[in-house]
Amino acid sequence: xxxxxxxxxxxxxxxxxxxxxxxxxxxxxxxxxxxxxxxxxxxxxxxxxxxxxxxxxxxxxxxxxxxxxxxxxxxxxxxxxxxxxxxxxxxxxxxxxxxxxxxxxxxxxxxxxxxxxxxxxxxxxxxxxxxxxxxxxxxxxxxxxxxxxxxxxxxxxxxxxxxxxxxxxxxxxxxxxxxxxxxxxxxxxxxxxxxxxxxxxxxxxxxxxxxxxxxxxxxxxxxxxxxxxxxxxxxxxxxxxxxxxxxxxxxxxxxxxxxxxxxxxxxxxxxxxxxxxxxxxxxxxxxxxxxxxxxxxxxxxxxxxxxxxxxxxxxxxxxxxxxxxxxxxxxxxxxxxxxxxxxxxxxxxxxxxxxxxxxxxxxxxxxxxxxxxxxxxxxxxxxxxxxxxxxxxxxxxxxxxxxxxxxxxxxxxxxxxxxxxxxxxxxxxxxxxxxxxxxxxxxxxxxxxxxxxxxxxxxxxxxxxxxxxxxxxxxxxxxxxxxxxxxxxxxxxxxxxxxxxxxxxxxxxxxxxxxxxxxxxxxxxxxxxxxxxxxxxxxxxxxxxxxxxxxxxxxxxxxxxxxxxxxxxxxxxxxxxxxxxxxxxxxxxxxxxxxxxxxxxxxxxxxxxxxxxxxxxxxxxxxxxxxxxxxxxxxxxxxxxxxxxxxxxxxxxxxxxxxxxxxxxxxxxxxxxxxxxxxxxxxxxxxxxxxxxxxxxxxxxxxxxxxxxxxxxxxxxxxxxxxxxxxxxxxxxxxxxxxxxxxxxxxxxxxxxxxxxxxxxxxxxxxxxxxxxxxxxxxxxxxxxxxxxxxxxxxxxxxxxxxxxxxxxxxxxxxxxxxxxxxxxxxxxxxxxxxxxxxxxxxxxxxxxxxxxxxxxxxxxxxxxxxxxxxxxxxxxxxxxxxxxxxxxxxxxx
Numbered sequence: 001x002x003x004x005x006x007x008x009x010x011x012x013x014x015x016x017x018x019x020x021x022x023x024x025x026x027x028x029x030x031x032x033x034x035x036x037x038x039x040x041x042x043x044x045x046x047x048x049x050x051x052x053x054x055x056x057x058x059x060x061x062x063x064x065x066x067x068x069x070x071x072x073x074x075x076x077x078x079x080x081x082x083x084x085x086x087x088x089x090x091x092x093x094x095x096x097x098x099x100x101x102x103x104x105x106x107x108x109x110x111x112x113x114x115x116x117x118x119x120x121x122x123x124x125x126x127x128x129x130x131x132x133x134x135x136x137x138x139x140x141x142x143x144x145x146x147x148x149x150x151x152x153x154x155x156x157x158x159x160x161x162x163x164x165x166x167x168x169x170x171x172x173x174x175x176x177x178x179x180x181x182x183x184x185x186x187x188x189x190x191x192x193x194x195x196x197x198x199x200x201x202x203x204x205x206x207x208x209x210x211x212x213x214x215x216x217x218x219x220x221x222x223x224x225x226x227x228x229x230x231x232x233x234x235x236x237x238x239x240x241x242x243x244x245x246x247x248x249x250x251x252x253x254x255x256x257x258x259x260x261x262x263x264x265x266x267x268x269x270x271x272x273x274x275x276x277x278x279x280x281x282x283x284x285x286x287x288x289x290x291x292x293x294x295x296x297x298x299x300x301x302x303x304x305x306x307x308x309x310x311x312x313x314x315x316x317x318x319x320x321x322x323x324x325x326x327x328x329x330x331x332x333x334x335x336x337x338x339x340x341x342x343x344x345x346x347x348x349x350x351x352x353x354x355x356x357x358x359x360x361x362x363x364x365x366x367x368x369x370x371x372x373x374x375x376x377x378x379x380x381x382x383x384x385x386x387x388x389x390x391x392x393x394x395x396x397x398x399x400x401x402x403x404x405x406x407x408x409x410x411x412x413x414x415x416x417x418x419x420x421x422x423x424x425x426x427x428x429x430x431x432x433x434x435x436x437x438x439x440x441x442x443x444x445x446x447x448x449x450x451x452x453x454x455x456x457x458x459x460x461x462x463x464x465x466x467x468x469x470x471x472x473x474x475x476x477x478x479x480x481x482x483x484x485x486x487x488x489x490x491x492x493x494x495x496x497x498x499x500x501x502x503x504x505x506x507x508x509x510x511x512x513x514x515x516x517x518x519x520x521x522x523x524x525x526x527x528x529x530x531x532x533x534x535x536x537x538x539x540x541x542x543x544x545x546x547x548x549x550x551x552x553x554x555x556x557x558x559x560x561x562x563x564x565x566x567x568x569x570x571x572x573x574x575x576x577x578x579x580x581x582x583x584x585x586x587x588x589x590x591x592x593x594x595x596x597x598x599x600x601x602x603x604x605x606x607x608x609x610x611x612x613x614x615x616x617x618x619x620x621x622x623x624x625x626x627x628x629x630x631x632x633x634x635x636x637x638x639x640x641x642x643x644x645x646x647x648x649x650x651x652x653x654x655x656x657x658x659x660x661x662x663x664x665x666x667x668x669x670x671x672x673x674x675x676x677x678x679x680x681x682x683x684x685x686x687x688x689x690x691x692x693x694x695x696x697x698x699x700x701x702x703x704x705x706x707x708x709x710x711x712x713x714x715x716x717x718x719x720x721x722x723x724x725x726x727x728x729x730x731x732x733x734x735x736x737x738x739x740x741x742x743x744x745x746x747x748x749x750x751x752x753x754x755x756x757x758x759x760x761x762x763x764x765x766x767x768x769x770x771x772x773x774x775x776x777x778x779x780x781x782x783x784x785x786x787x788x789x790x791x792x793x794x795x796x797x798x799x800x801x802x803x804x805x806x807x808x809x810x811x812x813x814x815x816x817x818x819x820x821x822x823x824x825x826x827x828x829x830x831x832x833x834x835x836x837x838x839x840x841x842x843x844x845x846x847x848x849x850x851x852x853x854x855x856x857x858x859x860x861x862x863x864x865x866x867x868x869x870x871x872x873x874x875x876x877x878x879x880x881x882x883x884x885x886x887x888x889x890x891x892x893x894x
Contacts, residue, residue: 139180257298486519709844756807
């Protein structure tokens with residue numbers, strides 16, 4: 001719902017400096033002054049000081065329903081071949097149409113309507129929103145800018161193409177000079193035509209992919225990357241698709257039609273839509289074992305080995321193996337308990353061996369406890385021709401520790417891939433026996449649920465698990481009393497405990513639940529008594545052990561995060577300190593808790609404007625997204641409130657300066673400093689994308705640099721939860737990916753394109769496409785051209801150039817390197833201290849100077865005003881007495 005924070009440097013005060021309402025004066029300075037060398041622009045050059053155009057396509061803004069050509073008679077006239085050729089010739093001149101498929105072009109041409117207008121009629125008017133693109137069929141029109149003729153258009157010419165992409169005011173008027181006829185298509189029809197075909201093809205291709213066993217083991221992201229690597233090939237009757245004996249590297253899925261398979265001239269079988277061939281060539285690059293011939297017009301989905309390697313990494317077969325093994329682990333009752341790191345380590349050390357038909361895979365007499373095996377591909381049979389193991393089966397998991405039984409002979413059925421590891425290596429990796437792994441995993445899951453630990457890395461939480469001690473209590477034992485200081489955190493291993501407050505039993509805590517977590521971070525008295533209801537075992541974490549893992553800096557960070565998780569806060573607990581900013585739907589205020597003195601940003605949203613602008617769904621989605629997020633580098637939503645006049649978002653108050661202004665302070669950002677900001681953004685994307693959240697408007701203006709010099713992502717008004725693809729054209733033109741502009745459908749990879757634009761902007765001083773352009777159409781054209789050049793003064797390193805160009809690949813599948821782990825392994829990022837970044841231990845390039853506003857806070861506390869009156873005064877709006885919401889139930893979640 002817009003930036004909830006001021007883009008100017010914000011004021012600072014120290015929470016701990018409050019003392020009985022008195023606020024001590026603080027000094028602030030740029031901690032990085034003189035500590036980093038930054039390149040300057042050549043004389044006469046500098047970054048542009050004007051921010052990029054605001055997001056377009058935002059569904060919170062109502063579409064314009066202004067009608068073009070109001071005097072026209074509009075008909076659905078059948079098109080002759082000459083009409084279609086005239087339209088096609090005109091369309092082919094525009095980049096919008098050059099970048100869509102022939103099928104989509106044909107559909108759009110069929111959807112175009114016939115407009116007939118008399119002489120002197122305005123088709124479009126300068127300054128008014130536009131909806132249509134027109135091709136002149138007959139007659140003559142003039143182009144007017146500020147009522148002065150600048151051009152005359154004749155049959156075959158066209159105008160208004162920008163209206164197909166976005167709702168913006170027309171830059172000129174067009175008026176008929178004589179009776180004229182035009183073909184026209186509106187924006188909604190155009191976008192729906194493009195989307196309908198893309199969505200249908202995507203759904204159909206995805207369904208085909210799901211039927212192929214070797215692709216079923218891919219992750220959702222890997223399947224998305226695979227889908228972007230698919231091409232479509234058409235074959236005519238009797239055309240050879242593959243030839244026996246040739247070395248192949250293409251895999252085929254029949255989408256439409258039929259094929260026949262022959263070997264040495266002899267018929268094998270026929271295949272039809274949904275069936276596939278060529279998987280051995282894709283995995284192993286082996287020669288074709290049969291000839292495949294089209295039996296009529298046939299359409300195939302084709303996946304090339306090279307394309308797969310680019311999208312998923314250079315070892316596609318290894319990805320298949322790893323995913324197959326992981327799927328087998330997930331199906332196993334015991335192995336599914338492995339931690340993510342244990343599973344990945346185990347998989348990386350397992351040896352994969354390939355066996356051909358009827359080869360002996362496991363010899364008779366092999367001890368079951370020597371190794372365990374995973375069937376990554378194929379099946380195994382015993383000497384009696386009984387199938388004893390199928391794909392994703394694990395052999396020997398129950399006996400990997402001490403059973404002395406032996407295998408009977410196991411034989412390959414078809415081509416079989418077996419992964420194996422010996423017992424000793426297995427035990428070394430998991431750190432003991434499987435029963436201990438299961439327990440550790442259970443505790444790990446509990447700790448991840450604790451709010452206190454949300455901001456800790458996976459490695460830190462695992463270290464805490466290793467420090468837990470087991471303590472036993474008998475029935476009736478008091479574990480601790482209400483009102484005493486606490487120094488330990490407890491997880492119930494077995495049994496039950498009662499929570500008693502003021503001699504009243506409030507609730508019962510059972511196995512794998514926890515209590516006492518705040519005592520290890522805050523010096524607070526216990527708020528209740530805990531009593532063993534039966535014999536109880538608890539895992540206990542003592543404060544002293546906790547602080548062995550968490551240093552003083554991290555402790556302070558955790559305390560701040562916990563303060564942002566106060567579910568009990570109400571609107572009446574707050575006072576307004578000052579107004580921070582305003583947007584089209586309301587205002588943002590700096591507020592403070594009346595007693596705890598914690599600072600927040602309070603965003604207010606006018607109900608009348610919500611109804612007028614129809615943004616209910618956007619607000620619900622924004623809240624849903626923010627409630628899922630808890631990351632040091634992402635703006636935190638504390639709580640939402642509502643009353644009859646407004647909705648309220650209570651947010652973390654970020655003190656700092658936006659990245660747009662910071663990079664103007666830095667000049668040309670160095671390679672190291674660019675890597676710092678890029679790495680932080682990758683960590684943010686990791687948190688978002690694993691929750692299927694696409695941000696969709698990454699740019700420097702939407703990133704704050706906080707008081708510690710670290711980026712904080714703000715403004716989630718355009719973000720969306722996407723499973724698969726979405727088609728909405730939204731974002732800021734200079735930062736929008738090609739697939740967003742063209743309506744081809746996109747997912748999380750669109751965010752990486754925006755990151756690539758930002759990194760280029762850091763290093764080179766401007767965006768790579770359309771830096772000097774302000775017109776959206778011209779920007780889109782430059783983006784789709786995709787020509788990247790580097791000014792002589794910028795001098796990016798070879799690795800940073802490769803990273804930028806990977807992010808700005810036209811193929812979305814190539815941007816992430818196949819996974820977030822693959823992306824982090826890029827040479828440009830190889831020396832990044834990810835753990836240090838997460839804990840804010842890496843020295844940032846720049847720390848903003850934070851002005852002091854202690855006197856304003858002190859004034860607010862001395863002169864406390866009614867919060868509703870302060871907000872109403874700033875709104876200066878009309879009366880709510882006659883306001884009746886159209887759907888009063890829509891805000892139930894707030």
